Amino acid sequence: MNAPRNFDHVALLTDYGLDDEFVGVMKSVIVDIAPHARITDIGHNVRAFDVRGASLMLARAIQYVPRGVVVAVVDPGVATKRKMIALEVAGGEGVLVGPDNGLLVPAAAMVGGVDRAVVLSNTTLHLSAPGATFAGRDVFAPVAAHLCNGVPLDELGEAVDPDILMPGLVGLPQIGDTEIIAEVTWVDVYGNCQLNLGPEDVVGLTAGTNRLTVVVDGADRSVAITAAFDDITEGALGLVVDSYGMLAIAKRQDSAARDLGLASGDQVVVRPGAGGGTTTRVSFGKIAPEAPRQ
Template identity: 45%
Template structure:
């Protein structure tokens, strides 16, 4: 695929919510400049200003798309000196603020192939609001790129190494112990950890149902079943499973692990083998 052939669709992720007209205004700009392309809403329910949550959802979602342009707006620094950028990665383009929001998604697509700062103001909607770059910069530029505009025409090339990075999630795997943190919490209260199943094997050896691990949390230690899915344990029981993003997650069948254990993003978690049947669940 060449730039001139365009992309198959646009995707759109923001923290705007749907009570106001912000999403519709951005989609109107996309319609003006790429009327033939579908726009897929990933979500507009990212907590306001929560760049890390937006980055996590993007990284989990964009690999499922064919070649697409992803317009991404979680931008607490709008109107400041932070840059606006577009990143090419694995046949996709991500358009949004240079605040770390898009880096994990680009990595999930195979890494950044090229990056530009959006300096071609002729592509923007005018006048440009200091508080609404989603409508005035990202939507029109993203739509034009999706319709076939070469990335190089959107602005000047920048070194990907100089892009803003989010702190990497904590992860420490040693013999007998895997230490990590809650990486994300979804609307069901499932707590995604910054570990892959191979980390569990490295730390604890072969672990598979019906084995149990001890999950050490700030509020105490809990014996938790290793299970392939929610229904493999009784209703109300906690479990450790591999989620749809390929990461380990602490969950509760029919309930919320976040509420059950008082968890939020960033809370430390330690996993060891269960050595007694008298740990609390």
């Protein structure tokens, strides 16, 4: 049995929004049990029931979250037979708490995978409740607080094999010699469309030019490879390495998502540019993250 750790930080991600009392109640439960705990919000405006989108948000954020506990609640299967779990990660430096529905595993993979996993079956660490539909308040929040107070992981419930946990819901790109079938993983507030592609995935298609073709719903659009949003020609589309190191289709001070009619989960085919490209000094090497656009 590993020695218990005391944590002092809890990060929250939910689809509760901020119009109702749900987030405030969760925070109150945590602080009531663990008064020393600091709480930060990763986000609460995940689209309702969007496990896939929430898992990607958590995976993007996890490397910046301090040592401690992460509670993620996007749980369409609440009060059903789906498991409630806690995952120890990063050699015990963190614990992810939430439903076993694919929400947690991608984030765990980003920090080295799951070290240990347990089902939250020890009900003495939960709140008593009149119903079973608010697991965020009655199970996940008190469990996070008890972890902050030094309760060891194996006291939360029975161990479970990490290999049988529900995997993430985002597929890999299909990379061929002449085209790549990709997926939009995220559309941010500016309308930038992040793809499930890294810059290294498209090197074979560029042929030394700065242009590629993206195909959306059968329509071809030319995109210029640029180093920054502001380098994109007014009204044109660009392909930029975003602040998470992934390729994103973007427009200069405009929405690529609106222009192309794209949403998270949509398919995009990437092909070589249709001639007329120019050689470029733009590199797909590692670049410093860009500040958010205002």
